[in-house]
Amino acid sequence: MVALEADVESAVAAPAARRRRVGPLFIAAIAWIALIASAAIFAGVLPLPSPTEIDMLGKRAPPSAEHWLGNDALGRDVLSRLIFGARFSLTVGLLAPVIGIVVGGFLGMMAGYFRGRLETFIVGGMDVLLAFPPLVLALAVTAYLGQSLANLTFVLGVLGIPAFTRVARAVTLSLSEREFVTAARALGATHSRILLRELLPNVMLPLLAFFLLGVAVTIVVEGALSFLGLGVPPPAPSWGSMIGEGRESLDLAPQLAFLPAGFMFATVLAFNIVGDTLRALTDPRAGKL
Amino acid sequence: MSEPLLSIEGVSVDLPTPRGPLRAVDKVDLALAPGRTLGVVGESGCGKTMLSRAILQLLPKRAKLGGRILFQGQDMASLSAEALRRLRGPELAVVFQDPMTSLNPVLTIGTQIVETLQAHLGMDTSAAAKRGAELLAAVGIPAPEQRLRQYPHQLSGGMRQRVAIAIALSCEPKLLIADEPTTALDVTIQAQILDLLAREQKRRHMAMILITHDLGVVAGRTDEVAVMYAGRIVERAPTAELFARMRMPYTQALLAALPRLDSPPHTALPAIGGRPPDPTRPLPGCSFAPRCRYAESDCRDVKPALADPDKAGAFYACWHPLP
Numbered sequence: 001m002v003a004l005e006a007d008v009e010s011a012v013a014a015p016a017a018r019r020r021r022v023g024p025l026f027i028a029a030i031a032w033i034a035l036i037a038s039a040a041i042f043a044g045v046l047p048l049p050s051p052t053e054i055d056m057l058g059k060r061a062p063p064s065a066e067h068w069l070g071n072d073a074l075g076r077d078v079l080s081r082l083i084f085g086a087r088f089s090l091t092v093g094l095l096a097p098v099i100g101i102v103v104g105g106f107l108g109m110m111a112g113y114f115r116g117r118l119e120t121f122i123v124g125g126m127d128v129l130l131a132f133p134p135l136v137l138a139l140a141v142t143a144y145l146g147q148s149l150a151n152l153t154f155v156l157g158v159l160g161i162p163a164f165t166r167v168a169r170a171v172t173l174s175l176s177e178r179e180f181v182t183a184a185r186a187l188g189a190t191h192s193r194i195l196l197r198e199l200l201p202n203v204m205l206p207l208l209a210f211f212l213l214g215v216a217v218t219i220v221v222e223g224a225l226s227f228l229g230l231g232v233p234p235p236a237p238s239w240g241s242m243i244g245e246g247r248e249s250l251d252l253a254p255q256l257a258f259l260p261a262g263f264m265f266a267t268v269l270a271f272n273i274v275g276d277t278l279r280a281l282t283d284p285r286a287g288k289l
Numbered sequence: 290m291s292e293p294l295l296s297i298e299g300v301s302v303d304l305p306t307p308r309g310p311l312r313a314v315d316k317v318d319l320a321l322a323p324g325r326t327l328g329v330v331g332e333s334g335c336g337k338t339m340l341s342r343a344i345l346q347l348l349p350k351r352a353k354l355g356g357r358i359l360f361q362g363q364d365m366a367s368l369s370a371e372a373l374r375r376l377r378g379p380e381l382a383v384v385f386q387d388p389m390t391s392l393n394p395v396l397t398i399g400t401q402i403v404e405t406l407q408a409h410l411g412m413d414t415s416a417a418a419k420r421g422a423e424l425l426a427a428v429g430i431p432a433p434e435q436r437l438r439q440y441p442h443q444l445s446g447g448m449r450q451r452v453a454i455a456i457a458l459s460c461e462p463k464l465l466i467a468d469e470p471t472t473a474l475d476v477t478i479q480a481q482i483l484d485l486l487a488r489e490q491k492r493r494h495m496a497m498i499l500i501t502h503d504l505g506v507v508a509g510r511t512d513e514v515a516v517m518y519a520g521r522i523v524e525r526a527p528t529a530e531l532f533a534r535m536r537m538p539y540t541q542a543l544l545a546a547l548p549r550l551d552s553p554p555h556t557a558l559p560a561i562g563g564r565p566p567d568p569t570r571p572l573p574g575c576s577f578a579p580r581c582r583y584a585e586s587d588c589r590d591v592k593p594a595l596a597d598p599d600k601a602g603a604f605y606a607c608w609h610p611l612p
Contacts, residue, residue, distance in 0.1 A: 188377035
């Protein structure tokens with residue numbers, strides 16, 4: 001009897017303490033993101049050659065002790081350009097979805113919770129935004145406002161809003177029908193309390209999973225824009241513009257295009273893996289079914 | 290009889306449907322004194338839940354409410370959204386049918402109780418946490434401090450319903466509406482939850498409306514019983530009198546449809562034949578007439594009113610009451 005009680009006691013104290021396993025893939029993904037992010041953050045203090053210094057004698061030089069990954073077509077250090085390029089790609093990749101998740105999440109929850117005319121208006125606005133060709137919008141903004149990190153982030157962020165709005169609205173719609181929202185209302189909760197405390201924590205999980213997907217997509221789109229020459233103005237490096245420049249010497253030095261492409265691939269994959277695993281780990285509803 | 294806490298006068302609820310308005314609740318009159326309990330019984334779809342939602346003013350947006358609902362003398366329909374919000378919680382509270390969905394899955398039990406206490410009673414976090422643990426202990430949850438840190442999915446259905454009751458009781462409401470509180474639970478847990486509700490109701494001297502489809506549930510636990518059928522109250526009497534002498538054939542059929550412990554094995558349950566009438570096409574006569582075995586031709590022509598011809602405090606709506 002005593003033993004039984006002790007068991008119940010510990011079971012009550014820590015029933016959910018069972019360890020959830022994370023695979024080596026997740027650890028590798030985290031390690032890669034941490035490596036790229038810290039390299040990008042500390043790029044200025046690392047003992048790297050300048051990413052923009054041209055050495056016409058060392059064009060397409062193979063890897064050496066001085067230049068670990070060799071030089072590009074203009075004799076600039078490839079490793080240094082990759083790391084400084086990560087700065088740009090990660091900044092855009094992380095900041096643009098933040099605009100999306102904040103604005104889109106807010107609009108989506110409003111539309112899903114209050115319904116009515118507000119919903120018609122928001123959904124209609126998102127349809128208009130979705131119908132707008134993204135490359136044309138990016139072209140128009142960079143042509144009129146100029147090519148800069150802030151403008152690029154802004155364009156990519158705005159383009160991401162409809163997707164976040166749709167996710168947030170769909171989740172809010174289905175949650176608003178659930179009894180706990182009625183129960184909260186029956187206990188005299190205000191609209192803002194229901195939205196912030198009852199709905200937001202539930203909407204946040206799918207939105208965060210979608211956010212990491214958004215980071216991955218944005219990095220790719222930023223690469224495409226830079227490849228087209230709409231990204232960061234040269235000579236500053238970005239992965240997309242490096243692939244674009246490397247394209248010209250694919251036959252002589254294929255690594256100039258494939259190295260930044262490989263970095264982008266690994267980073268995007270890592271964000272997707274982390275997004276999926278975190279969603280599975282943090283979802284308290286997983287145990288319910 | 291003291292001043293009623295809640296009085297419902299001629300309340301109707303109409304829901305718009307593609308096939309025309311659906312009358313979910315049809316001119317219901319009820320009164321409930323402070324500290325008393327009322328059982329509302331009827332089969333699925335007879336308007337019990339809509340009636341409770343009407344009292345709470347939580348009807349679907351497109352529903353139309355007729356009649357008056359007076360709570361402590363105030364007309365609920367005329368209250369502002371803010372006044373209504375203040376009323377819910379400290380005055381009026383509700384326990385829903387399914388504890389699986391009435392608790393927020395991503396917040397801990399503690400957060401849900403503490404925030405309710407803070408919102409209504411303005412308690413600080415540590416006082417609210419202490420009070421939360423007391424509440425959980427009061428509804429019979431062992432190790433309440435640990436439970437506060439857990440999520441709803443870590444609790445069993447009975448435990449969750451206890452938590453839902455604790456949250457509903459947290460602000461000491463004057464009226465608790467329990468909308469089929471045991472329907473989603475195991476039979477062995479049902480009695481525990483009902484006893485808990487009855488105990489807390491007596492201890493706090495709060496009025497309670499117990500909504501159920503099970504006459505057995507209201508039998509020992511309510512002061513008065515109202516039987517609903519097709520949106521109307523068809524019989525209303527003090528509980529003891531109702532069970533001693535049922536006048537309306539529907540009530541009797543409901544009771545007969547309950548399985549009995551003392552009946553021999555393999556006895557067929559006398560289910561009520563047919564289905565409730567289509568609520569979008571009201572019948573001219575008694576709504577139960579098509580299924581009633583005592584029905585005669587006059588039943589189908591004119592609707593009987595809820596009346597108390599014997600002046601015995603037992604109301605019923607039937608042309609041919611049972612003796």
